[in-house]
Amino acid sequence: MIADPSNEPVLKLFKECDALLQGHFKLTSGKHSEWYFEKIRLIEKPAALERIVDLLAAKIRREVPDFDYVVSPAYGAIAIGFLAALKLDKKFAFSQRVDEKMSFRSGFSGLDGSRAVIVEDILTTGGSLHEVVESLRARGTEVAGIYVLVDRSAGTIPVEGKPVGSLLALKVEAFEPAACPFCAKGLPITKPGASDKKT
Numbered sequence: 001m002i003a004d005p006s007n008e009p010v011l012k013l014f015k016e017c018d019a020l021l022q023g024h025f026k027l028t029s030g031k032h033s034e035w036y037f038e039k040i041r042l043i044e045k046p047a048a049l050e051r052i053v054d055l056l057a058a059k060i061r062r063e064v065p066d067f068d069y070v071v072s073p074a075y076g077a078i079a080i081g082f083l084a085a086l087k088l089d090k091k092f093a094f095s096q097r098v099d100e101k102m103s104f105r106s107g108f109s110g111l112d113g114s115r116a117v118i119v120e121d122i123l124t125t126g127g128s129l130h131e132v133v134e135s136l137r138a139r140g141t142e143v144a145g146i147y148v149l150v151d152r153s154a155g156t157i158p159v160e161g162k163p164v165g166s167l168l169a170l171k172v173e174a175f176e177p178a179a180c181p182f183c184a185k186g187l188p189i190t191k192p193g194a195s196d197k198k199t
Ligand SMILES: [Zn+2]
Pocket: 024, 032, 033, 177, 180, 181, 182, 183, 184, 189
């Protein structure tokens, strides 16, 4: 794993709440890895999540001077975005897929024409974030920033031409089974619960 050493306190918080697991894992891609993010653990432990979101909110406060909403895609990131909005004293809205299309409930009445910061849990491919950006732009809402807790692309994937801010940018090495050093050592493998959501 290649991690930015300045993120050591963040890494420690993720490990403390068991969201970052070390072992021998089979990823949904079929490749094997020493590290796995069990992001549901963040939601399971609100006190630990709050300490992590404190750091994210501080970063957003420093970098984005003026915005109205924090927006997060359902469901995993709702708690994260909501906490961030609370700490930043902003409004909160979430997007959800309706008939495969990313959209917002009509009840979020102030969203149109506002300035929004998008907050997501993990950036892997940028698929969901791209859809949220498109959905906001279709409403005339300006995207003032995009932030994730963990950027698994290690800063290599911009979303809609915008850099994505993260607390933890790291590239997790994944191995083809035949080339996996942990298989070679005969270590038992774990297949964590597969996410059904594109991240
Ligand atoms: Zn292996």
